[in-house]
Amino acid sequence: MSSKILLTGASGGFGRLMAQTLLAAGHGVAAAMRDVAGRNRETANALAASGAQVVEMDVCDDASVAAGVALASSKLGGVDVVIHNAGIGVIGLQEAFTADDLKRLFDVNLFGVHRVNRALLPSWRTRRSGLMVNVSSLLGRITMPFYGPYNASKWALEALSENYRSELSGFGIEVCIVEPGGYATSFIHNLMQPSDAARTQGYGEMATAPQAFLEGFERILAATPAQDPQRVADAVAGLVAMPAGQRPLRTTVDSLGMGAAVDAYNQALATVTQGLYRNMGIENMLSVQAR
Numbered sequence: 001m002s003s004k005i006l007l008t009g010a011s012g013g014f015g016r017l018m019a020q021t022l023l024a025a026g027h028g029v030a031a032a033m034r035d036v037a038g039r040n041r042e043t044a045n046a047l048a049a050s051g052a053q054v055v056e057m058d059v060c061d062d063a064s065v066a067a068g069v070a071l072a073s074s075k076l077g078g079v080d081v082v083i084h085n086a087g088i089g090v091i092g093l094q095e096a097f098t099a100d101d102l103k104r105l106f107d108v109n110l111f112g113v114h115r116v117n118r119a120l121l122p123s124w125r126t127r128r129s130g131l132m133v134n135v136s137s138l139l140g141r142i143t144m145p146f147y148g149p150y151n152a153s154k155w156a157l158e159a160l161s162e163n164y165r166s167e168l169s170g171f172g173i174e175v176c177i178v179e180p181g182g183y184a185t186s187f188i189h190n191l192m193q194p195s196d197a198a199r200t201q202g203y204g205e206m207a208t209a210p211q212a213f214l215e216g217f218e219r220i221l222a223a224t225p226a227q228d229p230q231r232v233a234d235a236v237a238g239l240v241a242m243p244a245g246q247r248p249l250r251t252t253v254d255s256l257g258m259g260a261a262v263d264a265y266n267q268a269l270a271t272v273t274q275g276l277y278r279n280m281g282i283e284n285m286l287s288v289q290a291r
Contacts, residue, residue, distance in 0.1 A: 003131075003240055004028045004076040006069065008059055008116060009086030010047065011040040013187040014135065014180070017233035018085060023051050025237055030072035030079070032057035032086075059086045059112025069119040081131040081240055082120055084113045089191045092210050093203060094148030096194030102149050105192060109153035110160065117164065121173070128172040131247075133239055134161045135232075138181050138254060141262045146210040149192075162273075165249060166285040174288045176239050176247050179262065181254030183229040184221045188214075226255040245288050 005022055009015040010031035019031045031052040036044045044054045053075040057068030073079050088108045090097065113134060124130035139147055140154030158177060165175040182188070191214075194200070200207040221227055235253045250266045252259035277283045 002026045002028065003080040004030075004078050005081040005083060005240065006030045006032060006055075006072045006076075006079045006116075006120070007083045007085060008032045008057065008112070009084075010052070010054075011043045012190075013085070013087075013185040014183075014229055014232045014236075015085045016043060016047070017230055018083060018236050019047055019052050020050060021230070021233040021237045022240065025241065027240065028076045029053065030055045030076055032059075032068055032072065034058050059115060060107045062115060065112075065115045065119050069116065073123075079120060079123075080129070081133065082116060083133045083135070083236060084116065085135045086112055087135065087187070089147070089187055090150045090193075091146055091191040091214050092194040093146065093200050093206070096196045096199040097149050097192075098195045101192065101195050102152075105149050106153050106156070109150075110156050113157060113160065121168070124173050125168075125171045129244070130168075130173040131240065131244070132161075132164065132168075132173065132175045133236055134175070134177050135236075136161070136177050136179050138179050138252065138258050138262050140177075140179060141265055142258075146213050162249075166277075166282075169285050169287060170289045172244070172289055174244060174247055175249070177250045178232065178235055178239070179250060179252045179254075179259075180232045181227065181252075181256050181258055182217060182221065183227055183232065184218070185229050188218070220256070224255060228255075231255075 005027050007015060007019055007029055010019050011033035019029050022029050029052045031047045032055045033040050036054055036056045048054050055068045055072045058064040086108060088105060134157060136157050137154045139151050140158045143151045161175055161177050232253045235251055239247050252262050274286060277286055
């Protein structure tokens with residue numbers, strides 16, 4: 001069964017692969033991105049040629065989100081699924097990132113998700129159906145040095161997702177979280193650097209550690225062809241294809257070993273959460289209520 005899908009961050013990284021994979025599966029896709037007529041023009045034209053409805057949207061701007069969601073709905077004849085893929089990463093010592101750096105990061109990775117949801121959810125609650133897929137990260141479950149602000153934004157996204165899950169379940173709306181590991185995409189080449197580079201001087205030899213760490217990880221990726229970003233697109237398409245009510249809350253996608261460790265962590269948290277909700281008499285909020 002085909003779905004009408006709004007995909008944010010469709011211009012690069014996992015986004016373009018997701019759009020192409022979903023189109024190939026027969027879904028209608030509104031591929032949302034910034035600067036459609038400028039730097040993303042080539043990608044926008046290629047996606048349009050593949051059958052996507054390209055939509056200008058800046059998830060950091062309320063008016064742009066409202067206009068983009070309205071246009072996507074008009075072009076597709078409604079929106080059944082939203083895939084929150086727009087995101088930005090970082091590399092650097094945490095102290096060197098300014099408060100404004102963190103505001104910019106959270107505006108994309110967290111507040112942007114909330115903006116788009118607020119534009120979509122009233123109609124979804126009325127019709128009592130919808131699927132939200134939030135692209136998080138394994139770094140939304142564990143921390144690694146030199147990615148601190150990114151860790152924080154994705155941990156926040158995980159909490160936002162869990163709360164949406166419980167508060168929307170009674171309206172037939174399903175929430176899924178996809179947690180990829182690191183992949184060799186354009187994402188890794190567009191990482192935010194700290195604005196206050198002078199702060200790193202007090203760290204001595206560690207000042208150069210973030211870049212060395214990143215370069216080492218890139219070598220690991222180059223030596224691990226199984227860490228193919230298409231796997232993430234396939235995982236998202238697989239969730240969309242599943243029957244409502246059977247989709248897992250969390251899906252890890254990783255071939256480097258970290259995913260298996262996080263799976264155990266996720267299962268332990270699910271058990272704790274279920275027990276807590278049961279004790280409070282609200283366990284039904286963990287299951288989507290069919291209309």
